[in-house]
Amino acid sequence: MNGQAITPSPEMLPAIPGHSSAHPPRPAIPTVGLVNGFFEWFGGLGTFSWRVLRAAVTPPYEWRELIRQLDEVGSQSLPLVALAGAAVGAVLSMEVRSSMARFGATSILPSAVVYSVIQEMGPTITGLVVSGRVGAGIGAELASMKVTEQIDAIEVSAINPYRFLASTRILACILMLPLLTVAADASGVLMGWVAQTLVQPISFHQFIVTGFAGSTLKDFLPPTFKTAVFGLIIGLVACFQGMRTRGGAEGVGRAATNSVVLASLFVILADVVLVKLILVVFQ
Amino acid sequence: MATALETPTSLQDPEEHSRPSVVAVEDLFKAFDGHVVLKGIGLTVRRGETLAVLGRSGTGKSVLLRLIVGLETPDSGSVCINANSIAALSLDGLNAVRMKMGFLFQHAALYDSLTVGENVAFPLEHHRRDLSKSERGERVNQLLAEVGMEGNLDKMPSDISGGMQKRVGLARALALEPEILLLDEPTAGLDPISSGEIDELVLKLQRERQMASIVVTHDLHSAKTIANRLAILDQGSVIVEGTFDDLQQSTIPFVQEFLSHS
Numbered sequence: 001m002n003g004q005a006i007t008p009s010p011e012m013l014p015a016i017p018g019h020s021s022a023h024p025p026r027p028a029i030p031t032v033g034l035v036n037g038f039f040e041w042f043g044g045l046g047t048f049s050w051r052v053l054r055a056a057v058t059p060p061y062e063w064r065e066l067i068r069q070l071d072e073v074g075s076q077s078l079p080l081v082a083l084a085g086a087a088v089g090a091v092l093s094m095e096v097r098s099s100m101a102r103f104g105a106t107s108i109l110p111s112a113v114v115y116s117v118i119q120e121m122g123p124t125i126t127g128l129v130v131s132g133r134v135g136a137g138i139g140a141e142l143a144s145m146k147v148t149e150q151i152d153a154i155e156v157s158a159i160n161p162y163r164f165l166a167s168t169r170i171l172a173c174i175l176m177l178p179l180l181t182v183a184a185d186a187s188g189v190l191m192g193w194v195a196q197t198l199v200q201p202i203s204f205h206q207f208i209v210t211g212f213a214g215s216t217l218k219d220f221l222p223p224t225f226k227t228a229v230f231g232l233i234i235g236l237v238a239c240f241q242g243m244r245t246r247g248g249a250e251g252v253g254r255a256a257t258n259s260v261v262l263a264s265l266f267v268i269l270a271d272v273v274l275v276k277l278i279l280v281v282f283q
Numbered sequence: 284m285a286t287a288l289e290t291p292t293s294l295q296d297p298e299e300h301s302r303p304s305v306v307a308v309e310d311l312f313k314a315f316d317g318h319v320v321l322k323g324i325g326l327t328v329r330r331g332e333t334l335a336v337l338g339r340s341g342t343g344k345s346v347l348l349r350l351i352v353g354l355e356t357p358d359s360g361s362v363c364i365n366a367n368s369i370a371a372l373s374l375d376g377l378n379a380v381r382m383k384m385g386f387l388f389q390h391a392a393l394y395d396s397l398t399v400g401e402n403v404a405f406p407l408e409h410h411r412r413d414l415s416k417s418e419r420g421e422r423v424n425q426l427l428a429e430v431g432m433e434g435n436l437d438k439m440p441s442d443i444s445g446g447m448q449k450r451v452g453l454a455r456a457l458a459l460e461p462e463i464l465l466l467d468e469p470t471a472g473l474d475p476i477s478s479g480e481i482d483e484l485v486l487k488l489q490r491e492r493q494m495a496s497i498v499v500t501h502d503l504h505s506a507k508t509i510a511n512r513l514a515i516l517d518q519g520s521v522i523v524e525g526t527f528d529d530l531q532q533s534t535i536p537f538v539q540e541f542l543s544h545s
């Protein structure tokens with residue numbers, strides 16, 4: 001990350017005559033810099049989150065920008081999310097089928113596909129796809145606005161950029177992720193059925209009835225709505241990375257990359273915590 | 284610290300001395316990462332007056348404007364707008380002050396996802412909700428006509444030249460009818476004809492609106508044309524302030540060198 005000293009590895013250091021190679025000089029580890037950077041980043045994120053929250057709950061509300069962002073995050077991501085969901089459904093159906101066939105349990109294939117897609121694969125794939133598409137988009141857009149002084153121009157126009165730019169984007173991510181997850185789940189289940197029926201024909205109605213047999217809403221609602229947290233993470237990290245950018249084109253590229261990498265990482269980590277939380281609370 | 288301040292201000296009109304300061308900067312210090320950029324700057328600008336701030340690159344001219352508009356916070360010293368220190372203001376209070384200021388950025392800083400018309404309408408949509416859509420449209424057309432950009436309403440910023448972008452930036456800065464106009468390098472990167480046009484435009488606006496203006500520039504010719512007073516910054520301090528004639532009579536070597544190279 002920025003400003004960190006590069007510590008050469010022993011292999012990079014020139015050989016010193018008479019110096020035993022068995023005990024190469026120990027390079028200094030930039031631990032202090034890493035720790036400082038870690039706390040600085042999270043401290044910055046905390047301050048940023050507080051400013052966004054305060055701006056989001058006080059009027060005037062930026063309805064028009066919010067609607068624009070709902071379209072940008074939702075409608076524009078829909079085809080990609082649906083495609084990813086469909087691919088996961090098809091692959092899952094094929095893989096599970098071959099495993100189940102070994103135990104003669106192909107009859108539970110619809111349930112395996114439906115549960116796997118809706119409880120885990122759909123939400124996770126949606127989170128990761130949106131991290132990539134929307135995270136990079138928001139990170140790059142805001143970073144570009146930052147380095148070209150457009151965010152400063154908003155501020156000197158007496159408009160709060162945390163309200164106008166950040167809160168609208170974060171809220172759009174929070175609201176759209178569960179809806180996109182439903183789309184990913186639907187296309188996943190549909191393609192799971194297609195993959196199944198190509199091998200062993202079964203009606204879609206039969207597939208759905210068998211798949212959802214014995215399930216209740218609490219099996220499906222928590223995994224779907226947990227993606228609102230993914231949306232919060234994606235929006236927050238991408239806006240934070242974008243609005244703290246420094247430097248020209250290089251800074252914009254770095255902001256986009258960091259937005260995707262960090263948002264994806266935090267989505268995966270949050271998923272672990274949320275799955276455990278859902279299991280504890282709802283089962 | 285640089286050399287002592289030369290006798291400032293020899294305003295032609297004695298009445299101008301009696302006008303209250305609209306912008307007053309006192310003993311302003313600002314450092315970035317240990318590098319001191321401004322060292323005790325003090326300046327005042329009255330209504331209807333234009334002050335040009337000149338100096339070499341990196342002497343803190345743009346930082347001074349950013350401090351005045353509250354985009355940066357000073358390490359010490361004060362910025363007063365209409366006798367109110369902006370440091371003591373809440374965000375809402377600061378925004379109320381900002382609405383009295385128009386700011387033209389060095390590279391215009393137009394919103395690249397919006398058209399020319401939408402850029403100019405942007406402050407109006409947020410702060411003049413009392414205006415109907417047609418009234419806002421009329422106001423945008425009027426502002427664009429004022430800067431000679433009528434007929435470019437639907438163009439994107441990337442489709443117009445740098446000089447045109449500055450004109451649009453100026454129209455956007457004027458949208459809320461500010462009392463104070465801050466211009467950061469308004470003629471930088473422009474050909475002499477476009478620079479002259481921008482100068483004429485600023486002069487026309489001064490005549491018609493009687494705003495207090497601060498122009499940060501490298502362009503001595505432009506400064507001489509549009510400003511009542513000029514201040515030269517060197518190493519973070521104002522080393523001379525006065526009319527162009529005062530500057531010409533200055534014995535400070537840096538001022539002489541600056542004037543001879545401009």
